[in-house]
Amino acid sequence: xxxxxxxxxxxxxxxxxxxxxxxxxxxxxxxxxxxxxxxxxxxxxxxxxxxxxxxxxxxxxxxxxxxxxxxxxxxxxxxxxxxxxxxxxxxxxxxxxxxxxxxxxxxxxxxxxxxxxxxxxxxxxxxxxxxxxxxxxxxxxxxxxxxxxxxxxxxxxxxxxxxxxxxxxxxxxxxxxxxxxxxxx
Numbered sequence: 001x002x003x004x005x006x007x008x009x010x011x012x013x014x015x016x017x018x019x020x021x022x023x024x025x026x027x028x029x030x031x032x033x034x035x036x037x038x039x040x041x042x043x044x045x046x047x048x049x050x051x052x053x054x055x056x057x058x059x060x061x062x063x064x065x066x067x068x069x070x071x072x073x074x075x076x077x078x079x080x081x082x083x084x085x086x087x088x089x090x091x092x093x094x095x096x097x098x099x100x101x102x103x104x105x106x107x108x109x110x111x112x113x114x115x116x117x118x119x120x121x122x123x124x125x126x127x128x129x130x131x132x133x134x135x136x137x138x139x140x141x142x143x144x145x146x147x148x149x150x151x152x153x154x155x156x157x158x159x160x161x162x163x164x165x166x167x168x169x170x171x172x173x174x175x176x177x178x179x180x181x182x183x184x185x
Contacts, residue, residue, distance in 0.1 A: 096135025
C-alpha cells in the first residue's frame with residue numbers, strides 16, 4: 001500500500017491531533033488516578049522510587065477519540081479523502097470496533113483502580129479482541145517469508161487476530177515496565 005498526496009498529510013495531521021491531545025490530557029489523567037487511588041507505590045517488586053499514578057490510558061483514549069473526530073471533521077472542509085483505515089467495502093463494523101476499544105479501555109482502567117486478577121484481565125482482553133474480530137478486523141492474509149507469496153488464513157484468521165490483539169495489549173504493559181511510565185502520568 002502506497003500512501004501519498006493528501007492522504008499522507010491527513011495521516012500526519014491526525015497523528016499530531018492524537019499526540020497533542022494525549023500530551024495535553026496526561027496531567028488530568030494523573031489527577032484522576034490520584035483521586036481514585038490508582039497509584040503505584042515503591043516496593044521491593046517495583047523500580048519506581050516515588051509514587052506513580054497509573055491511569056495514563058485515559059489520555060491515550062482521549063487522543064484516539066480526538067483523532068477519529070479529527071478525521072471526520074477535517075476530511076470534508078479541507079478536501080482530503082478521509083484517512084479511512086476500513087473502507088466501506090471491507091465490511092468492518094465501526095460500532096463493533098468502538099465497542100471493542102471501549103471494553104479494552106475499561107479493562108485497563110478497572111485494572112488500574114481495582115487490580116484485576118491476571119485471568120480476569122486476560123478474559124476481558126479476549127472478549128474485546130473477539131468483538132473486534134467479529135466486527136471484521138482480521139489478520140486475514142500474511143506474506144510468506146519463503147517466497148513473498150500471499151498466504152490466506154481463512155478461519156484461522158479469527159484465533160490469530162484474537163491472539164495478536166491480546167498479545168499487543170500485554171506487550172504495551174510489558175514495555176511500560178512500571179505502571180504510569182508509558183504515558184508519564
